[in-house]
Amino acid sequence: MRVVIFIADTKSRDFRSLEVVKRLIADSGACNVHDQRFMLPRQKLADLDNATDCKGLWDVMQQGFYVETPCHSIARPGKIMAGTRITLLQVWSNLMVKSHHRTPDI
16 A cells, blocks of 8 residues: 655645545545545535635544545456545644545556
8 A cells, every 4th residue: 555645734735635525425425434434414515615625624523533535446357446435633732724635556
């Protein structure tokens, strides 16, 4: 398993996975740090759509979470596996958030 870790300043708008994360949360929810899946309440979906950086995403979610991108199998057509896991955790109070990408090796 290949692991890529980076720290994103909450003022940075260079969080390339943000749109993917927002789409995955809206479509299939997210998992908290205890691996329990939850759906975002409808009233927060507009706030989610307006998030422009890691801090904005944290403000909407209010907890550490991860999403997994779907990985469609070529070897087994129709099989969908867990792909890249994107995690957002709070670090140092509200000063920074930590985003962690974990991608399975093929």
